[in-house]
Amino acid sequence: MIRFHSYLCLFIMMLCLGKINMLQAQSLLVAKQTFQNGYFEQAIEQWQTILATTQKINERLEALLGIASTYRRLGAYDNALKTINIALPIALQHEPIDYALLHNELSKLRLSQGENWRKEALRQLKTAFKLARQINNPILLAEVLNHQGNFLSTVDDYEGAKEAYEKALLYIKSSTKSASHFSNEDIEALYSKVLINQAFMVFSLETEMAYQHDDKAQAFKASIAALEQALPVTQNRQETYSQVFGLIAISQLSRKIQSQLSTPAEKLTSLAYQALTAARAVAVSLDNSAAKAYANGYLGQLYEQAKRYDDALSLTRQAQFFAGQTRSQLQLYLWQWQLGRILKAQGKYQGAIRAYQEAIKNLGSVRTQVANMGYFNITKNFQEQVMPVYFELVDLLLQQARFAQNNSTRDRLLLQARNLMEAFKAAELQDYFQSECLAIKNKCSHVEQMLDAQTAVLYPIVLSGRLELLLQRSDGLVQTTVPISKVKLRDTIASFLSPLRHHPNPEQLAKVQMPDQLADTCKPSWRASTVQMLDTLTNNRFLEPAKTLYSLLIKPLIPQLHDIKTLVIVSDGALRTIPFAALHDGEEFLIEKYALVLSPGLCYRFPKSQLRQKRAKILLIGLSDAVQGFSSLPCAEYELDTLQGLFHLPSQPLLNSAFTISQVHTEMNENAYSIVHIASHGQFSANLKNTFVLTYNDKLSMDKLEDLMNLTILKNDPVDLLTLSACETAVGDDRAALGLAGVALKAGVQSALASLWKVDDEATPAVVIEFYRQLQNPNISKAEALQKAQKMILTDKLYERYRHPYFWSAFLLIGNWL
Structure with a gap:
């Protein structure tokens, strides 16, 4: 009897455990379905509940991988990284496929974080691919190869990306219907993604070769065929949130191809409408507000392009409504911008202005969210997604001002346009320096009060x-x-x-015999x-x-x-x-x-200006030696020695081996300087990571420069002038010049003197030293001091050799002109 009861208890326990296991498996399916329906925050909560209730390794890993992937999609990169770091050691011990998928996910995360993490993204991708080859699971290999194609596309290796997608498709086609570790729905979704990605790569490659074809329809024949293959596969897969975006991507590619053709192709127009109509239907079926907003919005964009403005307006307002339900400022910005364009096209200018203003208001909130929390990283496409909104509104305001009926209306519109340009300048610099902490004034409506009559x-x-x-x-x-x-x-x-x-005479320059x-x-x-x-x-x-x-x-x-x-x-x-x-x-x-x-703009909080003393205290720094592959600057030593005498300095300049970041830090920390003069190679690039000033054994980045200047701001004795006498910007690069324009603001100084290009080494001291001579007169502003120095080159016979503007016009005063 006792044995019978023992067996009965054991049987009941097994039933309970089986029920618990079944419930946990169902919970995983529910969380996955929630994720696939686009309810990301809810899916994270469900996976976290599973983690709190199960110790089964495979279930915990599935939940952790789902959480990490979802955090990445939300842009919560720190949370995604923490989750991956928790999962990796567990997967290493127990689940090889999950271990490979986690490295692949970590590569995706690093790639999402931008240029600074690209090398790490590649390293993780190589690890994931090596593991996938060892495991030899075809769907795992296809998953990693799809990401490899995405990675290669970001570095414009379209051939390599196309090859990766083709290999991924071969692995998918070679797999059994139910591959280990992956569901049929997973395989269908991956197949659809790879086909769409491949179509984009084919288009990129054909765009590069299109100039060889007179008939552009023939030039993009393979792209259209790839689209026609991707559309039915994407339409017929399981209804999910990502399916909506796959269909939107197909419509966008249709439009891209269409824009390359001299005459519209009916087939492409039909493909775009078909894809967006299907996306809208799936979004309604899922009852997901975000999906409905995107589907209606992009369909409205298609009607806008076709100049069917009434239909476009109706769909755009629906997109706004659904975006309002999600409280997504990113979506609100997109559809308010679109509403502004449509109303402008209809001649409803006041409504258009209001729509644009609301778009920019939401865009500002989104950009703050990007910097502070990582959500919705749209700043990487600043030129395409941010700049047009500002300039379309400025364009509209200025057109209205030109035809204003009275002066007060004209002045109001001009003021709005000017303030909008100031706001754009702030957004542009924040994007370049990847910082929301630049000192922007709350209001700049009284710029005219900063100016005198001259x-x-x-x-x-x-x-x-x-x-x-x-x-x-x-x-x-x-x-x-x-x-x-x-x-x-x-x-x-x-x-x-x-x-x-x-140089106006490089041959004669090369022949100059240097004296002893x-x-x-x-x-x-x-x-x-x-x-x-x-x-x-x-x-x-x-x-x-x-x-x-x-x-x-x-x-x-x-x-x-x-x-x-x-x-x-x-x-x-x-x-x-x-x-x-x-x-x-x-x-x-x-x-x-x-x-x-x-000036980068007049709406900035520069440090409180100090009255310039006749005997300003200057820190002299420079390199005359050739270091780190950069050429020598022989005249840098003469430049610093002359300035040392001009300012009657008892201490020696930080020259060559004395010019290290740590030594500059010590000087700035222990002494108060009103001027910091650096005679060394400097480079301003479109990529902030490649923008620096050369030190003896390192590179002084803009962030490090800011840290050094902050030492003086913390002591309430900020630097008045920063001089970079041998810097240069990339040729013809607007964005590199943006870094130069913002250097004073980034460094936290009143003004900066810098050069657009590296001037002849022997000519540089002529301008720079005369600038400082003039600056010793307290009645002359910095702008006037530079003007007098440059005019001296043009008028003084002693400097006749340097009258070509190559020698003197590169020097710019940036920031405060007083």
Whole structure:
């Protein structure tokens, strides 16, 4: 009897355990279904509940992998990384497939985190692929190869990506219907993704070769075939949230191909509508507000493109409604922007302005969320997704201002346009420096109060078919419109810059016999002792485009500039790459008329300005030796020695081996400096990671530079002027020039003196030393000091050798002009 009861208890326990196991398995299916329906936060909660109730290794790993993947999709990268780090040691001991999938997921995470993590993403991808080959599970291999294709596409290796997708498809086709560890639904979803990704790669490759075809329809024949293969597979898979986005991707690719054709292809139009109609149906079936917002919004975009504005408006308003239910500011921004475009096309300008303003308001919130929490990383596509919203609204405001019926309306619209450009400048710099912590003022509606009667601010705004010039004087705003295409303006800028950035006589420079003493070599008087024979025709090639740019940017405003002495320029795009000082009116350079300043914008909190002392305290730093593969700068030592004498400094400059980050940190921490002068190679790149100042044994990044300058701000004694006398920006790179424009703001200093290109080493001291001589007069502003130094090169016979603007126009004053 006792044995019977024991067996009965054991039987009941087994039934209970079996029921618990079955419930846990069902819970995993429910969590997965929740995830597939697009309810990400709810899915995470369900997986976390499973983790709290089960000790089964395979179930815990499935939940952890699901949580990590979902956090990545939400942009919560830190949480995703923590989850992966918890799962990896468990999977290593028990589940080889999950271990490979976790490394693959870690690679996806690192790739999502941006350029700085690309190498780590590749390392994790290689690990995942090695593990997958050892396990030899075809679907696992296909999963890793699909990610490999995605990774290669980000570095523009389209051939490699296409090959990876083709291999992934072969593995999927070779697998059995129910492959180990993967469900039929998993396999169908992967097959659909790979087909869509392959179609995009085929399009990228065909785009590169399209110039060889007269018939563009033939040029994209393979892309269209790939789309036609992907659409039915994506339509017929299990209804999921990701299916909606697969169908949207197909419609977007259809439109991309269509944009390459000279005449519309009915087949592509049909494909786009078919895909978006299907996406909308799936979104309704899932009853997912986010999916419904995207499906309606992109369908509305298709109608907008077809100029069916009433239908587009209806769908866009539906997208706004569903986006409002999700409280997604990213979605609200997208559809408010679209609403603005549609209303503008319908001639409903006031409604369009309101829609654009709401879009920018939500965009600002989204960008803050990106920086603080990692959600929705849209800033990586700043040029495509952020800039157009601002410029379309600025365009609309300026058009309305031009035709305003009265002065008060015109002034209000111009003020809105100017403030919007200031807001854009802030967003652009925050994007470049990947920081929301740049010191932006809360309000900038009273910029005119910062100006005296002899100072004006010029905002040149480059639009698609015209150039708008906004001139802010202390007594108001002036608008001038100049008809010129963006392409023609860029070509003129290129013609201007090309001869300016190269030494006007490199052959004679190479023949110069250097004297024994370095100091004599670098003195302007030594170089001036030999007349430089210049080919006038060759070396004046900059002059015609200089005159053209003057006629576009300055001449229309001459009546308003008659009493102006200092001109502050808040430039944009390709205009950031030009030295305004070298613009020419046919008789003289612009620097001969005005003291010029480049500003990233006027809506910034610069550190509190200190009264400039006649005897400012200066920290002198530099490299004259060749280090880390960079050439020597022989005249850097002469430059620093001369400045040491000029400022009567008892201590020696931090030269060569003394120029280390730690030594500069010590100096900045122990002493108060109003000027920091660095005579070393500096490089401004489109990629912030490649923007630096060279030290003896390291590279001083912008973040490290900011940390050093913060030492003085914390002591309430901030640096007034930072000089980088040998830096350069990448040729023709608008974004690299953006880094130069924002250097003062990033470093937390009042002003910066820097160069657009690396000037001849012997000529640099001529401008720089004279700038400091002039600056010792407390009645002269920094802008006037630089103007006098550059004018001296043009007028003093001693500097006749350096009159070509290559030698002096590269030097810019950035930030505060006082």
